[in-house]
Amino acid sequence: MLKNIQAVIIDLDGTMLDTAPDFLVAINRMRAELGLTPLDITTITNFVGKGSENLIHRVLAVDFDEATIATHFEAALAAYQHHYLAINGDYSRLYPKVIEGLDAMRARGLRLACVTNKPMNFTLPLLAKKGLSDYFAIVYGGDSFPRKKPDPMALLQVCRDFKLLPAQVLAIGDSSNDAQAARAAGCPVLHVPYGYNHGEAIQNVDTDGIVGNLWEAAQLLSA
Numbered sequence: 001m002l003k004n005i006q007a008v009i010i011d012l013d014g015t016m017l018d019t020a021p022d023f024l025v026a027i028n029r030m031r032a033e034l035g036l037t038p039l040d041i042t043t044i045t046n047f048v049g050k051g052s053e054n055l056i057h058r059v060l061a062v063d064f065d066e067a068t069i070a071t072h073f074e075a076a077l078a079a080y081q082h083h084y085l086a087i088n089g090d091y092s093r094l095y096p097k098v099i100e101g102l103d104a105m106r107a108r109g110l111r112l113a114c115v116t117n118k119p120m121n122f123t124l125p126l127l128a129k130k131g132l133s134d135y136f137a138i139v140y141g142g143d144s145f146p147r148k149k150p151d152p153m154a155l156l157q158v159c160r161d162f163k164l165l166p167a168q169v170l171a172i173g174d175s176s177n178d179a180q181a182a183r184a185a186g187c188p189v190l191h192v193p194y195g196y197n198h199g200e201a202i203q204n205v206d207t208d209g210i211v212g213n214l215w216e217a218a219q220l221l222s223a
Helices: 020-033 041-047 052-061 066-087 098-107 120-129 153-162 176-185 214-222
Strands: 007-010 111-115 138-140 169-173 189-191
Touching: 007 153, 007 214, 020 041, 020 052, 020 066, 041 052, 052 066, 066 120, 098 111, 098 214, 111 153, 120 138, 138 153, 153 169, 153 176, 169 176, 169 214, 176 189
Parallel strands: 007 111, 007 169, 111 138, 169 189
Antiparallel strands: none
16 A cells, blocks of 8 residues: 655644644634634634634634624634734644654655645744754645645645656645545545544544554655
């Protein structure tokens, strides 16, 4: 299943970085501006993974009906983006064995890309702040293409960029978004068990395997 892998596409939130604490701070600062009570980190974590627009819609839906969401959405999104940019990376942390895993993949000669649904103006500074930028030849965010994961568009573009067949490009993520995108692209896919799978068990996701961390994924590819 994982033979002749030449490149790896790695998700960001919930796969390399625990960014839920950043979301918690930015969202609750936005909610305070709207006179809303704070949300807890578990609720917010379950909303993460399908892009900023979906996140803010779900955050507003805790308190508002669809018509009221529509009234507040643009201002809420702008406030969230303002607050997120102000603290981007300040409260997030690398998951265990991320650097070791990336080093091992790079030492094996694998080409690396990061594909995330986080907007690029959040993604690039965050990768730099956490010392991850230099690992990735390609970075695509949720606003890099007309459609984001679970659509395969970004994954297929990485395959074209690297001039590789999808079967030669492994995807690694933490959610059903990553699984669906990989399957649609024709890429094999592995999952880590510790991220943000919309509150659902990762064992229920269509995956080629669950690995404890990125270092374990690298060892599997070296076997």
